[in-house]
Amino acid sequence: MADDDETLLRTLTWILSENGYDVVAVPEPRTLFERLDETAPDLLMLDIMMPKVDGLQLLARLKAHERWRDLPVLMISSMPPEEATVRSLGLGAADFIPKPFRVRELLARVQAHLRTGEALRRARDQARSSVAMVDILHEITDATRPDEIFQVLTRRVGRLLSLARCSMVLAQEGSSTGVVVAAYEDPALRDLKIDLTKYPEMSRALEIKKPVLVANVATDQLYALIRQRWEREGTRVPTRSAIAVPFQLRGGTSGVFFLRNNEGEARLTEADAQFANSVIQKAVAAIEKGYDMAAALSDKERYEQLATVDQLTGCLNRRALQEKLELELDRAQRYAFSLTILLLDLDRFKHINDTRGHLAGDAVLRQVGALLREEVRSVDIAGRYGGEEFVVGLPNTAEDGGLVFAERLRQRVADHPFAIGQETLRVTVSIGVAAFPGEGLQSLVDLLSRADTALYRAKHDGRSLVRL
Secondary structure (H helix, E strand, O other), X not given: OEOXXXXXXXXXXXXXXXXXXXXXXXXXXXXXXXXXXXXXXXXXXXXXXXXXXXXXXXXXXXXXXXXXXXXXXXXXXXXXXXXXXXXXXHOOOOEEEEOOOOHHHHHHHHHHHHHHHHHHHHHHHHHHHHHHHHXXXXXXXXXXXXXXXXXXXXXXXXXXXXXXXXXXXXXXXXXXXXXXXXXXXXXXXXXXEEEHHHOHHHHHHHHHOOOEEEOOOOOOHHHHHHHHHHHHXXXXXXXXXXXXXXXXXXXXXXXXXXXXXXXXXXXXXXXXXHHHHHHHHHHHHHHHXXXXXXXXXXXXXXXXXXXXXXXXXXXXXXXXXXXXXXXXXXXXXXXXXXXXXXXXXXXXXXXXXXXXXXXXXXXXXXXXXXXXXXXXXXXXXXXXXXXXXXXXXXXXXXXXXXHHHHHHHHHHHHHOEEEEOOEEEEOOEEEEEEEEOOOOOXXXXXXXXXXXXXXXXXXXXXXXXXXX
């Protein structure tokens, strides 16, 4: 209710509140649009004649606004009823009530317009939901892997509902941890472990196996303990409202479709929860089919892995390494991208084999391979080049970035206690770096040769060094 007459505001607020309505009074109508965004009301009462702002101009702006043009507006005024009615209805108002008003008439009109507005919103939401559902299910059908389906769901629903965050979390009832497998706000995010004690709506949804709506995180009882923790820790959380929709797949896999909006954004509603629940329940069959296909392909992938992976270190073998580097170099040449190659060699590895035996040497190589796989990005290439030599390929990484990564890798190996039986051993590596594009670099052979020359300098200068 927007009116600069504070006495009238107080009176109407009391009358409507006594009859069960939640009223937001706006004594400064120039802030109307800010308050609309904060509260997302079902009905607006707006005075026509105000000293600081013209109510009819506000009405015109409102009806031109994409978000608020369907909001029912009751205009109130002491203007002559005929003139006020014609002008108000002509600009799109739902009704007009003259001052002084009769309380029973006012309440009857408020109730009627709320009922009509709710029916229109429901019909509109259902129509939009039906069209969106068909589009989403079409795209899900085209996806074949579970991770692709999760990405489609978070992206499409996140955009459709204008969400701040939307994610798919795999978790079991009673578990204290979950795994985020897809997120609308960060498409690159994969397999992020989260503490479910910080998300009570998710734990509750898994427990009762029904959607849970938290319309206001700041007041909902479900968040009472979490808010106390935030206050103790001085943590500010921007989440305003949240929806947790549980789902169950055959074979025992379960999870939550998790939707959130932040402060200053429209609160999530029961209609949003129903839509998200419909989407995920219809998507379950496609997700299960994706898992079935993944299982069918697993044997084939295992055979392919045996053909491409070095069994001792877990990194790519030399043949697979060269094939992938050739592809990356071709892409770099075609699209003018950068490609940096690191050639690593374990320092004094022969001494380890001679003094501690080949089993100890194998243990060192195995652990170096594990370190490399931990450090590289998903787009990077790590392989065993031969013996105690390893190669790391860094796509879209220029020379400076390659040197920084190489130094971090060298330090990581130097700091790592290599377990040899009950003992530990310190091992260092020397690293040669070569980057494309570079003068005289036309092929993978050129690039590896340049890296090998740099590696020789690192060895000559004292070992456990990075050289270009």
